[in-house]
Amino acid sequence: xxxxFVDDLLAExxxxxxxxxxxxxxxxxxxxxxxxFDVVSVADRAAEEAITRAVLDRYPEAVVIGEEAAxxxxxxxxxxxTAGLALVVDPLDGTKNFVSGLxxxxxxAAVLRAGRIVAGVIHDPLxxxxxxxxxxxxxxxxxxxxxxxxLRVAAPVPVGEMEAVAGTQFVAEPxxxxxxxxxxxxxxxxxxRCAGHEYRxxxxxxxxxxxYHKLMPWDHAPGWLIxxxxxxxxxxxxxxxxxxxxxxxxxxxxxxxxxxxxxxDALFAPRPAG
Numbered sequence: 603x604x605x606x607f608v609d610d611l612l613a614e615x616x617x618x619x620x621x622x623x624x625x626x627x628x629x630x631x632x633x634x635x636x637x638x639f640d641v642v643s644v645a646d647r648a649a650e651e652a653i654t655r656a657v658l659d660r661y662p663e664a665v666v667i668g669e670e671a672a673x674x675x676x677x678x679x680x681x682x683x684t685a686g687l688a689l690v691v692d693p694l695d696g697t698k699n700f701v702s703g704l705x706x707x708x709x710x711a712a713v714l715r716a717g718r719i720v721a722g723v724i725h726d727p728l729x730x731x732x733x734x735x736x737x738x739x740x741x742x743x744x745x746x747x748x749x750x751x752x753l754r755v756a757a758p759v760p761v762g763e764m765e766a767v768a769g770t771q772f773v774a775e776p777x778x779x780x781x782x783x784x785x786x787x788x789x790x791x792x793x794x795r796c797a798g799h800e801y802r803x804x805x806x807x808x809x810x811x812x813x814y815h816k817l818m819p820w821d822h823a824p825g826w827l828i829x830x831x832x833x834x835x836x837x838x839x840x841x842x843x844x845x846x847x848x849x850x851x852x853x854x855x856x857x858x859x860x861x862x863x864x865x866x867d868a869l870f871a872p873r874p875a876g
């Protein structure tokens with residue numbers, strides 16, 4: 603699947619379906635899914651439908667695994683590991699920000715072949731830029747269909763100087779308490795409510811560490827590849843390589859393997875009582 607086609611498609615759909623609705627959604631156009639934070643809007647649905655139509659028109663043999671389609675039919679997710687050619691799509695990452703009028707959201711997609719992530723795109727509709735990666739080809743910033751520069755992760759630093767994205771809202775106890783207690787061992791930590799921009803930050807060298815617990819493929823497959831192609835290292839919390847079909851077990855991304863282990867030791871070590 604032509605990654606430039608995917609990038610251009612995401613940009614076109616964002617311009618046509620998302621931006622005209624940004625800051626203009628009525629309360630009746632936003633719906634709650636699993637929680638007050640987990641919401642979907644008419645913008646998400648319209649964007650996913652447009653992307654799906656365009657992809658299947660050009661690649662009729664492909665399987666499109668969209669977040670909203672999978673919400674309606676979870677069986678679609680079983681094809682993540684088996685489809686010969688699949689496009690995993692998040693039509694609006696950061697929906698909570700979008701419906702709140704906050705200009706921090708993205709459109710993401712990853713190309714998979716038999717469960718292997720071979721390309722990824724994270725498009726920012728506000729700046730018109732995309733972080734793009736093809737397996738083995740590095741990670742790049744594109745603007746208006748033109749490649750501008752290569753993306754590189756940050757240089758390694760000691761744990762106490764690491765800038766991290768580290769939300770704990772989806773982590774179950776007792777691990778949640780351990781992580782929350784240990785975050786002060788880092789230099790700083792934040793959460794943008796938008797995995798797309800968090801991965802872009804890390805791939806461009808603007809933060810050192812990403813930690814996630816809930817691992818839906820549309821949230822992580824594009825960013826994982828972009829981060830890796832930008833020189834980064836990642837693994838599930840148990841140290842095993844990331845698998846797109848594994849949707850639990852956490853994921854942590856760092857500039858290199860040594861940084862990953864240092865951060866893991868700091869974040870997952872139980873605090874002494876008292």
